[in-house]
Amino acid sequence: MAASQNASARQDFGRQARQQVRRSQHANIGDTRRDPIELLKANSAGRVEALVPLRYGRMSVSPFTFFRGSAVLQAHDLAGTVNTGIILPLCGDAHLSNFGGFATPERQLVFDLNDFDEAAPGPWEWDLKRLAASFAVAGDQMGVDRGAIAECVSTAVQEYSDRIREYSELSSLDLWHEVITFDRMMDRAVSDEGRQLIAKTGKKAASRTNESVLTKMATLQDGRWTIQDAPPALFHPSGPNSLLGEEKWANTDAWKGKLAKAFDAYVQTLPFDRRALISQYELHDIAFKVVGVGSVGTFCLIMLFVDCHGNPLFLQVKEARPSVIATYFPATGPSHQGERVVAGQRLLQAASDSFLGWTTGPANRHFYFRQLRDMKVSAEVERMSNTVLNGYARMCGWALARAHAKAGGKAIEISSYIGSGERLADALVEYAFAYAKQNEADYDQFITACRTGRLEARGDEEMALDFRV
Template sequence: MADIRTLAERQAIGREARSRAKRSSNAEIGNTDRDPVALLEQNSAGRVEALVPLRYGRMSVSPFTFFRGSAILQAHDLAATANAGIAFPICGDAHLMNFGGFATPERQLVFDLNDFDEVAVGPWEWDVKRLAGSLAIAGEHMGIARDTVSDIVATAVHEYRDRMEEYAGYSALDLWNEIVSFERMLEAATSEEGRRTILKAKEKAAGRTNESMLNKMAAQRDGQWWIQDAPPAIFHPSGPTSLLGEHDQWSNTEAWRGKLARAFDGYLKTLPSERRALIDHFSLQDVAFKVVGVGSVGTFCLVLLMVDSHEQPLFLQVKEARDSVIALHYDAEGPAHQGQRVVSGQRLLQAASDAFLGWTSGPANRQFYFRQLRDMKVSADVERMSNGVLQGYARFCGWALARAHAKASGKAVEIAAYLGSGERFADAITEYSFACATQNLKDYEAFKLACRTGKIEARSDEDMAADFRM
């Protein structure tokens, strides 16, 4: 059994952590003496070669999209900063677009972190800084006044602090069962505009189901469902529009199907027995490669279309899990299997996780995790938000992040004691967020120069799609 400390002892540990990292030290930007393009190229190694230009193309749209795809730069920089010495599995990429709504296995719509490709043991401050930096960068990109951006960032940090203080008073079981539902968000909304935005997102989520996706993504031929190609975003690995290289041997369809079957069997072993029984009701119809997100472009990502005897679909996403950028820059033990790292971290940080979440190993020593492609998943349309709605959204992100950290660490008491009730931490993080935005813009300009001079190639979805229309 664990040695349980008293609350007073735990609070003392949190306050003592201030001597290791003053709260004001969180304003430091870290080590920015590096070549951003070289680090991004390092991060692109091993990805599908033909899709790397698409990754860069999506990143080149704005400083905000660049930030979304360049988590490795911030992790590198933060490695040189002080931290409170409280480490546990953190999200690793907690920018404001990696929060959203999705359905629990009990069909309740919740708001939570929803991307865990970079999850790894690390300092909790890094997640807070990732969120704060993304808010400052998005605000500046949207043309919001600096004072207002400062208020928005501070709102997220204050909410994180206040919720962590609240969670410090929760019992272990109460904290484990805590959930941020859309109903609670509606109750907590401070404006009618905010409530309308939440209701609109809730309505949108209700329509984003496996069933609604079937006729959008697939068509039936001779009694079989087939996913429709839409390159470069969706294509069949062994089809005429494939962007995969010959060295991956996808052209050998039978060999590929055999490897996929073995990988699927491995995945099933990571599921609880009742989930395996549920999957037994579905038969595989088709498999396609699907490009997703910004930072994940170029990693191997497949979609499995399965149907049951009622012709009702289940879309499973099989996503490659690579080394976390957090693990590259913070030395801590973690699972050797990268898919297991993602799944374990997600289950620990989320209030409720996908019923089909699991992991496996695939061809060429690649490691993967499984989840549903879309199950009432909905994300924020940040660039269309008013200042007031963005501030409300920042508050909900701060809430969700505090809940995730409190659950995953079991150290809400220590973190709350470190933060205190004053403004020192919020002021430092706000200062950091603007320094992060300044550095991000500098890195973005270096990245754009590399694209213009041909050092790296960046292509848009439209440009690549045109290749298949010629």
């Protein structure tokens, strides 16, 4: 859609999309005629071989951890559904655990999407469907009754619809500066329990700083900080606990030597003032860190920098692999996967990490950089009451609408397509329950594959025993 088209023409485009795709059609979960094990194997190709069993081990904990680690399956299935033709930058993995709090560069605590490994252009409804399904999968695991789950899904979709309608009337500049602060969340909370949780989460976020993690993760000796190994989750790439096999290239000396070019290339992707800021830090140590569920087995490093006053800066260097969204919805975009992640994050978030950038490392692996911990905090969904879970669904729907409206500039088209939101909410409640059932079936196949040896799954504790003497 051309930017010069007036609002009326764009509204017509959205309404006409209903003629192509009825809102009730979004209840269809898509093409599930596939072998989930083979898709997961393909998605694991190129990862650190010794860590793939840990990935499967973390996924095996529950149907929800499986859902979190198997975004490739839902992307495949969604490709078999009709889409509205309204395309914009997606998060690509907008499940309920990929929202959280963090600090803006101005030190304001905000609520937003916080994972962009799968970011890529696609139909806006794919993100909303992953969010809806995640509430059904997680709710079932938590023992939430079907009626309460349906209410959560409906609330998330209705909030998305209401906010998209609100954003369709904002100026482009006002929308660009829209941010969901914890103060606004507090005002929006409908119960004392919800307000208490927001306050508690804000207090927790304020304590999660570079300084707070330093003594927990590293030790000081002869004026230099060294990150402590805690395999299999944290280890030095060239040390005795390494799981990298032949690819032990990421030690501190290597970064200072032949890999300095990769770091220098990253620095050049930062704004001028951030380049000046990072130049005031000295590298002390590097370690490999296993993160998340779906990201297990990708190359992820922790770099510890210290300034002249002894204050730390932890940077996370994370491998960026091709998005599962791009696999099933080909579209133009950056060819560098690190740049793709950074571009998606900057577009979708209201405010992004001060040190967000990208580079190319050994073996032409693509990476992006961000701070390891800067007041980042996630909701403990499993401890939420039904009332609080429903309030959280509302916040997620709001945050996703804000992200889509800013990144795509197509709030008018989406709002006109959705209408009041009731028909879409009904369809996505049906979709969420149907996809949760499909996820359960896929999970059962996955567990069978792990038990029969088709896949190897090992938990953190089991792998940690390999390193104990």
